[in-house]
Amino acid sequence: MQLTLTGPIEAFIERQISQGYRDGEEVARQALLRWMADESDTPPHIQSRLDEAAAGRFAPGDRSNIERIIATA
Numbered sequence: 374m375q376l377t378l379t380g381p382i383e384a385f386i387e388r389q390i391s392q393g394y395r396d397g398e399e400v401a402r403q404a405l406l407r408w409m410a411d412e413s414d415t416p417p418h419i420q421s422r423l424d425e426a427a428a429g430r431f432a433p434g435d436r437s438n439i440e441r442i443i444a445t446a
Contacts, residue, residue, distance in 0.1 A: 376401070 378386070389400040422442070 386397045386400045390396065394400045394403075
């Protein structure tokens with residue numbers, strides 16, 4: 374697989390290599406592992422709220438709705 378990098382990402386990888394990473398592949402592997410760990414670290418109830426919003430089952434926003442949502446989280 375080949376990836377195309379933007380200039381800022383390429384510069385980031387070069388900085389990481391200068392700080393001790395073996396090569397660009399190792400930097401990318403570590404970054405992707407961290408990203409994947411963050412993806413699975415969803416706070417409780419967030420996914421259900423996102424699912425409700427995607428399905429269109431949500432109330433128009435006002436302060437009482439926000440307070441009710443916070444209270445059930």
